[in-house]
Amino acid sequence: MKRIDKFAELERIFGTRRPIIGMVHLAPLPGSPRYDGMSMKEITDLAISEAQLLKQNGVNGAIIENFGDVMFFKRVPAETIAAVTYAATNIAREVPGLTLGLCVLQSDAIASMAIANTIGGKFIRVPYYTETYVVDAGLMDSIAAETLRYRKFLDADVKIFADVHIKHGYPLSQRPIAQSAYDTEHRGLADAILVTGIATGAETKLDDVKEVKDAVEYTPVFVASGVDDKNVGSYSKCADGIIIGTHIKENNDTEEPIDPVKLKHFMDIARKTWAK
Amino acid sequence: MGMYPEDKRLQNFNDLFGVKNPIIGMLHLPPMPGSPIYDGKGLKEIIDHALADVAELEAGGVDGLEIENFSDPSYYPQEVGPELVAAMAVVSDHVIRHTKLPLGICILSDPKASLSVAHAVGARFIRATFFTEASVDVSGLVCPKPHELLRFRKFLDPSIKIFADVHIKHSAPLVDRPIGDSALDAKYFLADAIIISGTHTGKDTKLDDIKAAKSSVEDFPVLVGSGFKVETAEAILQFADGAIVGTSLKIGGISSNMVDRKRVQDLMGTVKQIRKNKG
Numbered sequence: 001m002k003r004i005d006k007f008a009e010l011e012r013i014f015g016t017r018r019p020i021i022g023m024v025h026l027a028p029l030p031g032s033p034r035y036d037g038m039s040m041k042e043i044t045d046l047a048i049s050e051a052q053l054l055k056q057n058g059v060n061g062a063i064i065e066n067f068g069d070v071m072f073f074k075r076v077p078a079e080t081i082a083a084v085t086y087a088a089t090n091i092a093r094e095v096p097g098l099t100l101g102l103c104v105l106q107s108d109a110i111a112s113m114a115i116a117n118t119i120g121g122k123f124i125r126v127p128y129y130t131e132t133y134v135v136d137a138g139l140m141d142s143i144a145a146e147t148l149r150y151r152k153f154l155d156a157d158v159k160i161f162a163d164v165h166i167k168h169g170y171p172l173s174q175r176p177i178a179q180s181a182y183d184t185e186h187r188g189l190a191d192a193i194l195v196t197g198i199a200t201g202a203e204t205k206l207d208d209v210k211e212v213k214d215a216v217e218y219t220p221v222f223v224a225s226g227v228d229d230k231n232v233g234s235y236s237k238c239a240d241g242i243i244i245g246t247h248i249k250e251n252n253d254t255e256e257p258i259d260p261v262k263l264k265h266f267m268d269i270a271r272k273t274w275a276k
Numbered sequence: 277m278g279m280y281p282e283d284k285r286l287q288n289f290n291d292l293f294g295v296k297n298p299i300i301g302m303l304h305l306p307p308m309p310g311s312p313i314y315d316g317k318g319l320k321e322i323i324d325h326a327l328a329d330v331a332e333l334e335a336g337g338v339d340g341l342e343i344e345n346f347s348d349p350s351y352y353p354q355e356v357g358p359e360l361v362a363a364m365a366v367v368s369d370h371v372i373r374h375t376k377l378p379l380g381i382c383i384l385s386d387p388k389a390s391l392s393v394a395h396a397v398g399a400r401f402i403r404a405t406f407f408t409e410a411s412v413d414v415s416g417l418v419c420p421k422p423h424e425l426l427r428f429r430k431f432l433d434p435s436i437k438i439f440a441d442v443h444i445k446h447s448a449p450l451v452d453r454p455i456g457d458s459a460l461d462a463k464y465f466l467a468d469a470i471i472i473s474g475t476h477t478g479k480d481t482k483l484d485d486i487k488a489a490k491s492s493v494e495d496f497p498v499l500v501g502s503g504f505k506v507e508t509a510e511a512i513l514q515f516a517d518g519a520i521v522g523t524s525l526k527i528g529g530i531s532s533n534m535v536d537r538k539r540v541q542d543l544m545g546t547v548k549q550i551r552k553n554k555g
Binding site: 153 | 316319355364386388389391396397431
């Protein structure tokens, strides 16, 4: 069976085989517990300015995420789909040339796929993709089979970036991360595999990244939490991409806006130590 | 009515459109992503189609717009898929940025999705094709949940108006009861306007039905939802407070065609004369 060259696909989508992707965390959206009545236009304008900062500093892509909507649904209702779509389509229009991905939390890959396909997004991040996890919301079951078929139904040119053993989640079966990654590659057919630390912003163990990279055969591996100016270089040999969020924010606080000075500093370092 | 110490719904309805007897032009969208006859070419042509119709309807002088996934039969009877919510949000956002007219959303047949999109893009009303009582339509039994819809609106955005169909086309009420009784229920159970239609898209709405509904709900907005055209406008607006118009404004009077500006101008000319005569 002919196999897709997933590294070539990264290059097609991001213009590089070693992309740096930044998070665009949306403020609490209409209907969510912490929503405070901001109009969708205000919420979207903030997100647009962050996406612009990422692009100006040479970040290769951005993931739009309903980060402010804690406590998350496993499958989101229509008001969240409408709100994320509104934000995403306006970001796509105002920041042309920035590759966009979607992550609808807690792990609604169907909503993410629908929105990405609608607004020209090129990939989705799926926090709980294969196997079962115990999370704050209870049991989080695999959504891989549905997601792959839904992509086919929509005929969507959208890649699936899947986490393994993600932060905030405990795999129900306690097995090595390498085995989970292998299944995500061969059964889940993920286009990239993401490795994280224990929480948003927490450092990803280098050993975990190495184990996953050794276990998979033909799938790019990303470091997806806790990447900062000090550790980015350490991942350059064993990982294919990185996702940054918390450590380019003011006070390293995920809830704060992106700090332009920290972002620029990070990218200056990354140019030397990561994308050499 | 007890629940509305002072029922301002007719006034609010007229204020929304800035005129008595407003005419709302339909934006019938081409098949949307995921629907059975979608062409797979993406949203660009759909958006262009919608914006072309917006331009014709606005130039022709209509008072409001309603956007609808008209070409997606057989429609989801209840909850629609996220691909449709997302696509409707994007197309509606384009429309709203190209018009000053009040916009309504109609996602067939999911009024909660319609409210969600309306709130995200800033639309002013939704059309709930089923609101009160059980009906039978092509997908089987329809049991709308006005209790949920009204609470969801309160939760998400109380400013959005709900225009509710009564005995809507392409369906039949499960229990055969007078349309006046059903109209009164929709009013009593907090719709902001009701819509009376004929048996199918483009078909005449019976004057007797309009009359019965209006005499039952009195000072409360009643819209006609099918068959409004130059020839029927005067008779209909004797009783109805406005109309939603699609088919008769299309090239050749065919629902799936583009809007014909000349037809819009002719109809709106007639309507303006009727408004003048009514004083």
